[in-house]
Amino acid sequence: MKCVIGLGNPGKKYDNTRHNIGFMAVDHMADMLGIEMANKKFKCLIGVGYHKGEKVMLVKPQTFMNLSGEGVRPLLDYYKVAVEDILVLYDDLDLPVGRLRLRKKGSGGGHNGIKSLNQHLGTEKYKRIRIGIDRPAPGASIPGYVLARFPKSEQPLIEKIITRTSEASAAFLTEPFEEVMTEYNGDVDE
Numbered sequence: 001m002k003c004v005i006g007l008g009n010p011g012k013k014y015d016n017t018r019h020n021i022g023f024m025a026v027d028h029m030a031d032m033l034g035i036e037m038a039n040k041k042f043k044c045l046i047g048v049g050y051h052k053g054e055k056v057m058l059v060k061p062q063t064f065m066n067l068s069g070e071g072v073r074p075l076l077d078y079y080k081v082a083v084e085d086i087l088v089l090y091d092d093l094d095l096p097v098g099r100l101r102l103r104k105k106g107s108g109g110g111h112n113g114i115k116s117l118n119q120h121l122g123t124e125k126y127k128r129i130r131i132g133i134d135r136p137a138p139g140a141s142i143p144g145y146v147l148a149r150f151p152k153s154e155q156p157l158i159e160k161i162i163t164r165t166s167e168a169s170a171a172f173l174t175e176p177f178e179e180v181m182t183e184y185n186g187d188v189d190e
């Protein structure tokens with residue numbers, strides 16, 4: 001079984017915020033694959049289904065971003081999912097809106113959700129898709145920026161990048177990750 005994990009914060013208050021773009025991509029993928037996100041296990045909301053014969057579990061940790069690893073680790077252990085078979089989707093301030101960066105490993109940088117996963121998984125070697133959300137204007141609050149909703153002017157681009165992230169995540173289920181990286185790294189309009 002492969003596992004696609006979207007990072008974000010639970011609760012209506014955080015719906016459609018920049019920090020929740022990982023959740024938004026998992027929700028889109030669930031709709032695309034017809035998977036119901038209705039089960040709660042180990043502080044995670046999960047849905048299980050199939051894509052082209054490959055069993056997949058979609059995951060949205062419900063522990064808040066900074067504690068993402070607390071629910072993910074026991075979930076992976078329970079279902080016996082190897083770290084090589086996970087893909088993590090999350091927001092990245094260092095990429096412009098509309099850009100994806102797929103990688104096989106990496107540090108947490110300044111992202112507390114990834115730091116938590118690295119700590120609980122005991123490794124930085126897992127596949128990930130960093131979804132660009134851009135940086136706030138100089139002097140603006142980073143927490144305020146990442147917890148803000150996307151402006152209407154960015155909505156068409158956000159919809160495209162969420163669709164592209166879902167497509168890349170579906171490709172991860174059945175194709176070698178090097179090929180997925182080659183096809184999906186870059187700007188949404190490339």
